[in-house]
Every structure is written in C-alpha cells, then in structure tokens.
Amino acid sequence: MAHGPLAGVKVVACSTAQAGTVPYMLMADLGAEVIKIEMPGAGDASRTQGLVEGYPSSYFEANNRGVKSLTLNLKSPEGRDILYKLVQDADIFGQNFRPGAADKNGFGYADLKRINPKLVYVSISGYGPLGPNAALPGTDSMAQALGGIAQAYSSPGQPLKTGIVSVADETCAILAFGGMLAALYCAETTGVGQKLETSLLGGQIRLMGWTLQTAMWKDEDPVTGQARMTGTPGRPSMSASFDDRDGKPLVLQLGGNKWQTAMTALGFWDRLKALGFGDLGVAVASIDARRELLAALDKLFATGSRDKWVQILRDADIVAAPINSLLEAANDPDVIANGYVTEIYHPKHDQKLKVHGTPWQFSKTPVKIGIAPELGEHNDDILTGLGYGEAEIRDLAARKVI
Numbered sequence: 542m543a544h545g546p547l548a549g550v551k552v553v554a555c556s557t558a559q560a561g562t563v564p565y566m567l568m569a570d571l572g573a574e575v576i577k578i579e580m581p582g583a584g585d586a587s588r589t590q591g592l593v594e595g596y597p598s599s600y601f602e603a604n605n606r607g608v609k610s611l612t613l614n615l616k617s618p619e620g621r622d623i624l625y626k627l628v629q630d631a632d633i634f635g636q637n638f639r640p641g642a643a644d645k646n647g648f649g650y651a652d653l654k655r656i657n658p659k660l661v662y663v664s665i666s667g668y669g670p671l672g673p674n675a676a677l678p679g680t681d682s683m684a685q686a687l688g689g690i691a692q693a694y695s696s697p698g699q700p701l702k703t704g705i706v707s708v709a710d711e712t713c714a715i716l717a718f719g720g721m722l723a724a725l726y727c728a729e730t731t732g733v734g735q736k737l738e739t740s741l742l743g744g745q746i747r748l749m750g751w752t753l754q755t756a757m758w759k760d761e762d763p764v765t766g767q768a769r770m771t772g773t774p775g776r777p778s779m780s781a782s783f784d785d786r787d788g789k790p791l792v793l794q795l796g797g798n799k800w801q802t803a804m805t806a807l808g809f810w811d812r813l814k815a816l817g818f819g820d821l822g823v824a825v826a827s828i829d830a831r832r833e834l835l836a837a838l839d840k841l842f843a844t845g846s847r848d849k850w851v852q853i854l855r856d857a858d859i860v861a862a863p864i865n866s867l868l869e870a871a872n873d874p875d876v877i878a879n880g881y882v883t884e885i886y887h888p889k890h891d892q893k894l895k896v897h898g899t900p901w902q903f904s905k906t907p908v909k910i911g912i913a914p915e916l917g918e919h920n921d922d923i924l925t926g927l928g929y930g931e932a933e934i935r936d937l938a939a940r941k942v943i
Contacts, residue, residue: 545572607911688745
C-alpha cells in the first residue's frame with residue numbers, strides 16, 4: 542500500500558516555529574516529501590525549545606517529524622539558485638517570515654511563480670496581509686490575546702488570560718494545511734498555481750465559531766463561567782462543568798428535551814423540581830436563576846464520584862465526560878485506542894517515545910509517523926538529486942552556502 546494519500550507531492554518549506562511547520566509535518570505524515578530549509582550552522586531556532594533532559598526537543602520533534610532538513614544560506618546567490626532548482630518541480634512552497642522578507646530576499650511569490658507557474662505558495666503571518674499591523678511579527682500569545690479565546694475560559698470578575706497550549710499556532714496550522722490542499726487541487730485541475738495567505742489571528746477568529754457570531758448579532762459578550770447556556774427559554778441548552786466529592790471535574794451537555802431524563806437518572810430531579818427547575822428554560826431566561834441552578838447542581842454532584850456520574854449520564858444517552866488534564870488526555874482510553882497518541886522508536890535516543898499519533902485513519906493509504914531530522918541531515922541526498930557532485934557539495938559546505 543502507498544505510504545499516505547499525499548505520496549508524490551513535493552513541498553519546500555522555509556518555515557520556522559509552530560504555525561509555519563505543523564502544516565508541512567502533517568503533509569509528511571501523509572506521505573508528501575517535505576524539504577525543510579534551515580540556516581547553515583544554526584538551523585530553526587526552535588530546535589532548542591521544549592528541551593527535556595534525556596529527550597530530543599519536544600517542540601521541534603512534535604512540529605517537524607518526517608521532514609527532510611537541507612541547510613541553505615538564502616542570502617547567497619548560490620543558495621537561492623539551489624532553492625530555485627528545488628522549486629522547479631515542487632507542488633507547494635511555504636514560508637512564515639515577517640511580511641516583505643521573502644520578497645526582499647528573492648523568494649517572494651512573484652519570484653517563484655516565474656520558475657513554476659503551477660506552484661502553490663503559502664504565506665503565514667501574525668496579523669494577516671492587510672491592516673494596520675500587517676508588517677508586525679506575530680506569536681501564539683498575540684493571536685490568543687486579540688482573537689477572543691481568553692474569554693472562552695474566563696470566570697466573571699476575573700482578568701482575561703492567555704493559555705499555556707498554543708491554540709492559535711495549531712489552529713492556524715490546520716487551516717493552512719486545509720487551504721493548501723484546496724489550492725493544490727485547484728492547481729492540479731487547472732494547471733495554475735496561486736498564493737495562499739493566512740494568519741495566526743485569522744485562525745483564532747475562525748476558532749471562535751458560532752459563539753463569536755452570536756456575540757456579534759446580540760452586540761454583547763457571552764456570560765462566562767462554569768456553564769454555557771444558550772438558546773431561548775422555549776428551546777434551551779446547557780454545557781456545564783461540575784466537581785465531584787473529590788474535586789475531580791466533569792462536563793455534561795444537553796438540550797432542554799433531555800433535562801428531565803438526565804436529572805432523573807442522576808437522582809436529582811425531585812430536588813431540582815422543588816426548587817423550580819423542572820424546566821431548564823427557566824435558567825436560560827434569568828441570570829439569577831442560572832446562578833441558583835448551578836449552585837444546586839454543584840452541591841448535588843459533590844455527593845458522588847466523577848466516574849459514577851459520567852457513567853450514569855452516558856447510560857442515559859446524555860453527553861458527559863471527565864475533564865482531563867493534559868496527562869490524563871494522553872492516557873485516555875479512546876485517545877490510545879484510536880492512535881491519537883502513540884509510541885515511536887527514536888534511534889538517536891535508543892528508546893520509545895510517546896508522541897502525537899494521527900487524527901486520521903485511511904483505509905488504503907495509512908499514515909506513517911516519522912522523527913524530526915538532524916540539521917542538514919539530507920544535504921547530500923537532496924543536492925545529489927539536483928545534480929551536484931561530491932566535490933561541489935564539499936565546496937558549498939566549506940563556503941557556508943549549505
């Protein structure tokens with residue numbers, strides 16, 4: 542069977558950090574040949590991030606597995622010539638330098654389009670190509686701060702804070718991945734490539750989904766806290782979290798039509814009905830009623846164990862789950878069974894490492910999980926494939942072109 546559905550696709554990426562590398566790592570997982578361009582001697586600065594003693598860089602490994610590393614000094618004419626040769630038969634080129642840097646150094650879209658009109662050129666920035674801050678550099682924290690996600694997990698009266706997980710980087714990367722596949726399909730069917738631009742901020746705004754749209758239509762921010770109550774009193778719904786007797790959190794989500802079923806199964810119905818909550822819509826119509834209902838549920842869930850409550854709700858066909866920490870998520874039985882987290886053998890460290898698996902299962906073209914390359918590991922193979930001889934490669938290395 543072919544290794545991955547993207548076998549035969551060639552990608553050249555002058556990208557660093559996370560949002561700029563994860564799209565191409567995903568392509569490598571799916572069988573594409575991905576050539577990562579790095580500065581000679583230094584490489585991607587993220588090679589030294591996320592260091593854990595006895596392990597490779599968790600940051601670099603998670604974001605660059607399965608790709609090939611070629612060192613090139615793109616400020617030198619010979620380095621650019623090598624890049625141009627790689628681009629001649631490439632399907633996708635990617636970069637996430639500060640806006641304008643690629644054009645200044647001879648590998649902007651106009652430069653590479655002349656070499657390969659069918660090329661899909663992917664550019665990732667912090668703020669997007671337009672707007673007052675388009676020329677500024679961007680980071681995950683900056684996009685989280687601007688994109689509204691800090692409010693998603695805030696509590697009333699508490700300051701907004703960005704989170705420890707790089708949700709802006711990852712969202713941008715996944716959207717870039719999907720966008721470049723769409724552009725690749727277009728290039729394959731029309732013979733014409735194009736430039737695709739996306740940004741950290743753009744991805745974060747998309748991640749806010751229908752909740753942002755509701756806020757825009759109502760012209761008011763949503764009520765934050767432990768529960769999300771939406772809809773109307775006639776058609777209410779609720780997603781809420783509660784702690785069990787040991788402080789372990791769980792979440793449940795249901796519509797008003799399942800309210801009595803869920804509360805009866807839990808043994809809460811008579812108490813809640815006596816308090817005036819025989820109808821979930823009461824809590825949607827009033828902030829005070831919402832607070833009173835959540836306070837009552839807090840006390841009721843604190844009388845039993847999380848596992849018990851979750852199982853009761855699932856048996857009643859109600860959506861419920863434990864709220865996992867990162868380590869708990871990594872060991873969740875469904876995560877393990879589906880290969881969302883897996884193990885690989887890392888020859889340099891002579892051990893099995895627990896790593897991200899894949900979110901996809903292909904019936905005929907399975908995904909293959911690789912490891913991140915050493916700096917310049919594939920210099921000889923790639924340059925030999927371009928027609929350079931052994932002496933020429935040694936000379937390029939001596940002059941720090943590679």
